[in-house]
Amino acid sequence: MSVRVGIIGQGYVGLPLAVRATEAGLTVTGVDVHPRLVAELNAGRSHVDDITDEALSAAISRGYVATTDPAALADLDVIVVCVPTPLSPNGGPDLGYVESAARTIAEFATPDTTVILESTTYPGTTEEIFAPLVLANGLILDEDVFIAFSPERVDPGNRTYGIRNTPKVVGGLTPSSTERTVEFYGRFVDSVVVAQGAAEAEMAKLLENTFRHVNIALMNEMVRFCDELGINLWNAIDCAATKPFGYMAFRPGPGVGGHCIPVDPNYLSHRVKAQLGYAFRMVELAEEINGAAPGYVARRVWQLLNADAKAVRGSTVLLLGVTYKADIADCRESPADDVARILVDWGATIRYVDPFVPSWSPRGVPSGEALVSQTSIAQAAEGADVAVLLQNHQAFSRSELEALTIPVLDTRNALTENPSSVSL
Numbered sequence: 001m002s003v004r005v006g007i008i009g010q011g012y013v014g015l016p017l018a019v020r021a022t023e024a025g026l027t028v029t030g031v032d033v034h035p036r037l038v039a040e041l042n043a044g045r046s047h048v049d050d051i052t053d054e055a056l057s058a059a060i061s062r063g064y065v066a067t068t069d070p071a072a073l074a075d076l077d078v079i080v081v082c083v084p085t086p087l088s089p090n091g092g093p094d095l096g097y098v099e100s101a102a103r104t105i106a107e108f109a110t111p112d113t114t115v116i117l118e119s120t121t122y123p124g125t126t127e128e129i130f131a132p133l134v135l136a137n138g139l140i141l142d143e144d145v146f147i148a149f150s151p152e153r154v155d156p157g158n159r160t161y162g163i164r165n166t167p168k169v170v171g172g173l174t175p176s177s178t179e180r181t182v183e184f185y186g187r188f189v190d191s192v193v194v195a196q197g198a199a200e201a202e203m204a205k206l207l208e209n210t211f212r213h214v215n216i217a218l219m220n221e222m223v224r225f226c227d228e229l230g231i232n233l234w235n236a237i238d239c240a241a242t243k244p245f246g247y248m249a250f251r252p253g254p255g256v257g258g259h260c261i262p263v264d265p266n267y268l269s270h271r272v273k274a275q276l277g278y279a280f281r282m283v284e285l286a287e288e289i290n291g292a293a294p295g296y297v298a299r300r301v302w303q304l305l306n307a308d309a310k311a312v313r314g315s316t317v318l319l320l321g322v323t324y325k326a327d328i329a330d331c332r333e334s335p336a337d338d339v340a341r342i343l344v345d346w347g348a349t350i351r352y353v354d355p356f357v358p359s360w361s362p363r364g365v366p367s368g369e370a371l372v373s374q375t376s377i378a379q380a381a382e383g384a385d386v387a388v389l390l391q392n393h394q395a396f397s398r399s400e401l402e403a404l405t406i407p408v409l410d411t412r413n414a415l416t417e418n419p420s421s422v423s424l
Contacts, residue, residue: 002027002063003187006079008101010041010066012259012330013118013152014082015048019055020163022062024188030066031073041066049156049328073108078184080116081105081130082152087263092270093121095129102133109134111144114180118152120205120264122271125149126198127173141173148172148181149198151205156258157328167191171201209264210283215250216261217286220293223252223424234413234423252424254390254411255293255335257324262290262333294338297388297411300424301343304386304407313347318384320377320401321391322354322362329356336390337363353380355395381406389414389421 003026007014010032018028032038040047042065044057056064073079083097098119105115117130126149131141139145150170155161168189172178178194185192195201219233226233233252241249256262266287269280302312322336323329331337340350340362352360352371359370374380377400381387384406392412401415408421415421 003078003184004076005029006031006073006076007082008032008073008079008104009082009084009097009119010037011082011084012048012050012156013154014080015041015046015051015056016154016163017080017082017118017152018064019051019059021188022059022064025062026187027063028059028065029072029076030064031068031070032066033068035068038066038068049330050154050158050162070104070108073105075110076113078114078116079105079109080118082118084259085119085121085263085267087266090270092274093125093267095121095125098125098130099133102130103136105134106137106139109139109145111139113144114146114148114177114184116147116181116184117149120151120209120260120267121202122206122267123199123202124271125202131173142176146172146174146177146180147198148177149201150181150185151201153205153208156330157325164188165190167193169193169195169201169204171195171198173198203268206264206268209260210268210286212250213256213261213265213290214282214286215248216253216256217289219250219252220255220296221289224296227424232423251413252411253293253335254297254339254388254424256290257333257335258330259332262287294335295342297335297339297390297409297424298342298346300409300422301348301386301388302346304409304422308385308407310385311347312343314349315347315385316349316351316383317343318380318387318406319350319352320354320387320389320396321393322352322357322360323391323393326391326393327356327395331357331360337365339388339390341365351380351384353377353396354391355393377401378403 005026005028007018008031010030018030021028044053046053046056081101083101085093088094117126131147153166168185170181172181182192223233237249240247265283269283272280305315323331324334341364344365353374359372361370381404387408389410392414402417405420410421411424413423
C-alpha cells in the first residue's frame with residue numbers, strides 16, 4: 001500500500017522533498033496558497049533551481065499533484081510542513097506561516113496521521129506552539145496524531161548532496177512520534193539520525209547554521225586586517241586547510257545571504273534573550289561583522305577607483321554575480337543588494353552580469369526601472385570603471401573574466417591569472 005503524503009509549502013524545501021518521495025513510490029499532494037504557483041507545478045514547470053521541469057513531470061507521472069485546497073490533507077498518512085519562517089520586526093522568527101499550517105492541519109487532518117514540522121525555528125516551537133494548534137480541535141497525541149520535528153537540510157545548487165543522501169535528523173514529541181517519523185523518512189532517505197527529542201532536533205539545525213555564521217564572520221574580520229598587514233589570507237587558509245584534523249576551512253566574502261545563515265542564528269539569539277534574559281554575544285557579534293561585509297567591499301571599490309584618480313560619484317561599477325551563492329538563481333538576502341545600495345548612495349552607476357538573474361531590482365536602492373543583466377562580461381565592462389566579482393558562477397566565461405583590463409575586486413579569490421584583479 002502506498003503511503004499518502006501531504007506537503008504544505010511547495011518552495012525550495014517542499015518541492016524537492018515531494019519529488020524525492022514520489023521516486024520511492026509515495027503518493028504526494030503538494031499544498032500551497034499561491035494559485036499561480038500550483039498551476040505552474042501541475043503543468044510541469046518548476047520554480048526551484050534543483051528540480052528540473054523533466055524531474056517534476058516525472059513526479060507528476062508517478063502521482064504528484066499540487067493544490068490550493070487544504071481539504072486535500074484529509075485521510076493522509078503523513079503531513080509535512082515546509083513553510084517559511086522569516087524574521088519578525090523584533091528579531092525573532094515570524095511563526096505566522098507555521099501557525100497557519102498547524103491550524104489547517106487541525107481542521108482537516110484525520111486520525112492516524114503523522115505530522116512533521118520541517119520549518120526552521122527556535123527550540124521549543126514544536127512542543128509549545130505547533131503541537132497545541134494541531135491538537136486544538138480534539139485530536140489526541142499518540143492516539144490520533146504523531147508529531148515530530150525534522151529540520152530541512154536543503155543546500156540549493158549542491159550537486160553532491162540532496163534529499164536522499166543527506167542524513168535526516170528526527171526528534172518526536174514522544175517515542176511513538178519519533179518511531180513513526182523515522183519509518184517515514186527511512187522510505188526515501190538513506191540515513192535517519194534520531195535526536196533525543198524535538199527540541200534537540202530544532203537546536204541541531206540552529207547549531208549547524210550558527211557554526212557557519214560565526215566562522216564566516218571570523219574570516220570576514222581577519223581579511224580586513226590581513227589586507228592592511230600585507231598578508232595573503234587566502235594563502236594562509238589554504239595552508240591551514242592541509243592540517244588533517246582540528247581545522248575546517250572557511251573563507252571570507254562579500255557577506256552572507258540566503259534563507260539560513262543571515263536568519264537562523266537570530267532565532268536562537270532571540271530565544272536566549274527572551275527566555276533567559278541575556279545576550280547570545282557570539283551570534284550578535286557575528287551578525288555585526290557579516291552585516292558590515294558589504295560596506296567593506298564598497299570601501300575597497302572606493303580605494304580601487306581612488307588609485308586611478310577617480311571618484312565613486314559618476315563612476316560605473318560592474319557587479320558580477322548578484323545571487324546569494326554561486327550557480328543558483330536565488331537572490332534572497334544577497335549581499336549584492338547592500339553593495340549596490342551603498343555604491344548608489346555614493347553616486348555610482350551600477351550595471352551587472354548574472355546568467356541566473358535576467359533582471360534585478362537591488363533591495364534598498366531607490367525605486368526605478370529594474371536593471372537588466374548583460375550577456376557578455378566583455379561588453380558589460382566597456383565604459384565601466386571597476387568590476388566586482390561577487391559570485392563565481394561556473395557559467396561565467398573564464399576567458400572574459402581573466403581578460404578584464406579594468407580594476408577588478410575579486411571577493412572569491414578566483415581570478416589568479418588576471419593582473420588587473422585584487423582579492424578581497
